[in-house]
Amino acid sequence: MSKVAIVTDSNSGITQAESKELGIYVLPMPFYINDEMFLEDITLTQEQFYERLEEGADIHTSSPTLAATTELWDELLKEYDEIVHIPMSSGLSSTCQTTIMLSNDYDGKVFVVDNQRISVTQRQSAVDAKMLTDAGKSAQEIYDALMENKMESSIYIMLDTLSYLKKGGRITPAAAALGTLLKLKPVLQIQGEKLDAFAKARTVKQAKSIMIRQIKDDCENRFGKDLSKIHISMAYTKDLGPAEEFKKEVQEAFPDNEIVLNPLSLSVACHIGPGALAVTATKAIEI
Numbered sequence: 001m002s003k004v005a006i007v008t009d010s011n012s013g014i015t016q017a018e019s020k021e022l023g024i025y026v027l028p029m030p031f032y033i034n035d036e037m038f039l040e041d042i043t044l045t046q047e048q049f050y051e052r053l054e055e056g057a058d059i060h061t062s063s064p065t066l067a068a069t070t071e072l073w074d075e076l077l078k079e080y081d082e083i084v085h086i087p088m089s090s091g092l093s094s095t096c097q098t099t100i101m102l103s104n105d106y107d108g109k110v111f112v113v114d115n116q117r118i119s120v121t122q123r124q125s126a127v128d129a130k131m132l133t134d135a136g137k138s139a140q141e142i143y144d145a146l147m148e149n150k151m152e153s154s155i156y157i158m159l160d161t162l163s164y165l166k167k168g169g170r171i172t173p174a175a176a177a178l179g180t181l182l183k184l185k186p187v188l189q190i191q192g193e194k195l196d197a198f199a200k201a202r203t204v205k206q207a208k209s210i211m212i213r214q215i216k217d218d219c220e221n222r223f224g225k226d227l228s229k230i231h232i233s234m235a236y237t238k239d240l241g242p243a244e245e246f247k248k249e250v251q252e253a254f255p256d257n258e259i260v261l262n263p264l265s266l267s268v269a270c271h272i273g274p275g276a277l278a279v280t281a282t283k284a285i286e287i
Helices: 016-022 046-054 068-078 097-101 122-134 139-147 163-167 173-181 204-221 238-252 264-271
Strands: 004-011 025-026 031-032 037-041 059-061 082-086 110-112 153-158 185-190 195-201 230-236 260-264 277-283
Touching: 004 037, 004 068, 004 122, 016 025, 016 122, 025 082, 031 153, 031 260, 037 163, 046 264, 059 195, 059 264, 068 097, 068 110, 068 264, 082 139, 097 110, 097 204, 110 139, 122 139, 122 260, 122 277, 153 204, 163 264, 173 185, 185 204, 204 238, 204 277, 238 260, 238 277
Parallel strands: 004 025, 004 082, 082 110, 230 260
Antiparallel strands: 031 037, 031 059, 153 185, 153 277, 185 195, 230 277
C-alpha cells in the first residue's frame, strides 16, 4: 500500500496549526501589500489583512513560488510514495496550471487535482482526500474520486459593500455607485470556475433568504435529496458575530446537518471586502 501525502494551500482556510491536527500539508499563499510580500497565516494574520484592506492599501494576491512548491514536494517524497495536491480552482487563479506543469517532472508521483474548489469547499476536498488515504486509497484513486465529484458543489456569497469589486475592476464605478445608493446587497455564486453575479437583494435579511433557498434547491435538484450525504458549510469575511447569527438560521434550515463555519480565504476576501457571508453545499465523497 502506497503512502500518500495530502497537500493544499492556505486558500482552503486551513491554518498552519490546523494542518498539523488534520495531517494535511498547507502551502501559504503570498500577498503583496504596497509591494511588500507577506505569507498568509505566517507573516500575515486575518486581523492585519483587514486592517490594511480597510486603510485602502494596494493588496494583490500571488501564487506560491515554484521553489516553495517543489521544496515541499521533495521533502515529502522522502517520507511518502505519492502526493495529492489540491490548489484553488484554475478558474480563479493561474496557480493550478503552474502546479500541474511542475508535477510533470515528478514521474507520476504528484497528482494535481483541478476540481474547481476554493475556500471552505477546497478545505472539504483536502479533508476528503485525507479520509481516502487513511482508508488505504492510492493517489490515483483519490484523484479520480475528487475529479468525479468536481461539479458537485455550490457557493453563494452576500457582499456588504461593492467598493472592492469596483476597485478590482469587476464592476463599473457607476454600477457600484448605484448599488451603494440603493443599498443593494448583491449575492454572488461560484459554480466551478468563476465568481458570477447571482441575485440583487435589498436587505441583508433578503440576501440570507436567497442563499438558504438556493442551497436547498441545489441539494434537492443537483446533489441528491439525501442531506446526510451533503456537507453544508459557511464562511465569512472579518466579522464573526453576524456570521454566527446567520449560522443559527442556516442550522434551522438544515437541522440534521453539522454546519461548519470558517473564515473565507483572504484571496477571495481581497476582492469582496469585509462583512461578506457565504453558504456552501458539497456532495459528500463516500469510501
